[in-house]
Amino acid sequence: MTARIPEETDVLVVGGGPTGLLLANLLGSMGVKTTLVERNETTVQEPRAVSIDDESLRALQAAGLAETVGAITVKGYGSIYLGPDGRRFAEVKPHVKEYGFDKRNAFEQPVFEATLRQALLRHPSVATVFGAELADFRQDSDHVLADITISGQNRTLRARYMVAADGGRSAVRKALNIPLEGSTFREPWLIVDLHSTRNRCFHTEVFCDPRRSVITLPGPGGIRRYEFKLNPGETTEQAEEESFARRLLNEVSPDGDEPIRRQKVYTFHARIAARWRQGRIFLAGDAAHLTPPFAGQGMNSGLRDAHNLAWKLDEALRMADPEDLLDSYEAERKPHAWLMIELALRMGKIMMPASVPRGKLIRMGFRFLGLYGPARDYFAQMKYKPKPKFSAGLIRPAPELPDAGAIGRMIPQPIVTALDRQQILLDTLLPDRPVVLVFSEAPERWVDAEMQERLQKLGCAVIGLTPEWVNPVSAPFPIVRDSSRFFSEKPFRDCLDRALLLRRDRYVAAIEPVRSIAGLIPMITRLTEPPDNRLTPSFAADEELRSKAI
The missing domain is CATH 3.50.50.60 (FAD/NAD(P)-binding domain)
Structure with a gap:
């Protein structure tokens, strides 16, 4: 190689x-x-x-x-949060595949x-x-x-x-x-990777104990990792002795005698x-x-x-x-x-409560939130994780428009249904170049042959997407239906009858009403060089290879 x-x-x-x-x-x-x-x-x-x-x-x-x-x-594991008494007080078990996975x-x-x-x-x-x-x-x-x-x-x-x-x-x-x-964490952690495990829990377990925080993570093929926060006075040399790891494993798991693959102290940054x-x-x-x-x-x-x-x-x-x-x-x-x-x-503040009272407050807070469905769903479905979204860069913001929330975001990747009833992930259909995604009940009405040819000359493809309640029809460009309904959720449900300009990495660069798709052209020229205008690379590698990749 x-x-x-x-x-x-x-x-x-x-x-x-x-x-x-x-x-x-x-x-x-x-x-x-x-x-x-x-x-x-x-x-x-x-x-x-x-x-x-x-x-x-x-x-x-x-x-x-x-x-x-x-x-x-x-695929698809979650996290279980446990208090010092071993009782679970929160769970993260996301099942929604917004981006296709x-x-x-x-x-x-x-x-x-x-x-x-x-x-x-x-x-x-x-x-x-x-x-x-x-x-x-x-x-x-x-x-x-x-x-x-x-x-x-x-x-x-x-x-x-x-x-x-x-x-x-x-x-x-x-x-x-x-x-x-930034900063360096003062709290060192001992990482213990095992070749095998008797712990049959499919999910990550997080022991939120002020005496010693512990995280245990599953892996493929019957392996498992344990992460132990070291306490004041415990040195790296001491923590990297096998007997130290065995003692900690016995305290929280059935894996005290399992073969150790790696044992190392890390200080996080x-x-x-x-x-x-x-x-x-x-x-x-x-x-x-x-x-x-x-x-x-x-x-x-x-x-x-x-x-x-x-x-x-x-x-x-x-x-x-x-x-x-x-x-x-x-x-x-x-x-x-x-x-x-x-x-x-x-x-880290949830996993590592600084004191017993703080740990109790955290657990009480999560149990209280668990009584309210939307709050419970917010945590369980990992909605707290920042969405992939840009507020600056290679985008054209339009803060005054109702669909502005979709600009700068990565689009969802629904399972889409084609005219022949075949179901595929959306990205399977998108070529590796900018795409005008026409989201409408009738995408074919808004892109005539002249506009399609104009966009293609700029190096941009056209794809139609109908909402989940409308079947696709035959057209000069592919049209598919949003079977997963992700475009029926905010902020993309506000994009009905809009043309979304997608970058090659599936982020929304700009949005126009379907009646004014030509308004996307200035932004398209920022994203890509038209095929006829492209420079010849100074290091001409292999033009035959390059032509196959376009």
Whole structure:
């Protein structure tokens, strides 16, 4: 699988963790000439992240990997919150698949990374080089020059853009003198991964005990993780002794004698890079943000980075002036990444009550909320998790309109029914280019042949979507019915008889009434370069390959 380092590439990805691997897979699916370098000889061999969410699986779907990754996950688990007496006081068991997938899924990071690395073999435009370290780099207005060391020899690679996905201790971020803003947790935690378990609970268990907070998480293939908060006076050396872990396991589980796979103390961080872009170099994943684990969003935030950045780099390679497009990466991703950090901090306060009275107040509050259906549903269905939404970036806000709440949001992914009664997930129908989604009882009335041809010349597709109570009809463009009814919920129910301009990452860039679809054209030109106007890449990789990917 290891390839030699080419002399030129469109995008250099530094780091072969989940973020870098997904980014390379997305770029490869777009036909972008990409080189991924990773200093380690293999993908990670020890368990780290253990949970993948629905937004991440949608990003993997865009790379053609949803089914492959789905086969190595345990789908749809939840969380049970327990007090010191072992009584449950709250549950999170989401079942609504708003984005097409279960909201919480368990996996093994070593298997996940190996799967993503293997998937890169599908893309002849991607060179994957493990055991190669970035020694130095410099950039000018046109390219990045990277000095890479492999097998004791130095190679220089010329790239149009470089993405640093090289982890929380990112050498690239440090070399660029980009500071991290935020804090480091004072509370260290002991992570114990087991090869097998006698704990038959399908869900995560959270022991909210001021004496010692404990989290236990299920995994595929009969494995399990335990996370124990260390108390004052307990040292890392003491906590990493096997007898210490055995004692803690016996206190909360039947797993005191199960074989230990890994036992390690971590100190968690809540930090974010001050800048995510410097010239032609971008930060992504842990290089850009460090998230406490309490919401399971660290790795998932990195996968969102990859999904946001990949299509923008692809478009930038063909644009005469891509600055607006590229600047939107930080403008969109940084605020949302910080919201996820804040969510983890809030959940940490529930999981780690600072005192016995505070723990009682938390439990009483949840039991009181459980008496009110909407409040109980808000927590159980994970509605507290910030929605993927941008307030700035590559969108056209319209705050005065009733449908404005949908602008900047990722659209739901319903199961849709086609004219032949076939049912598929919506993204299966959407091509990898901007889409005008006409949401109406009769989408065919609003897009004539002239308008459809005009949009296609701009590089934009047209798809019709009817609400759940209206059957689709035959038309010059595909029309499907929203069988899952997600577009019948706010804010998208206000978009009936509207044309939604979808970006390649399925976010709503702009909205127009169906009578004035031409009003979307200025925004379309910000998202993509018309096929006839696209620049020839300065590093002409393989035009035949590129044509197949369009």
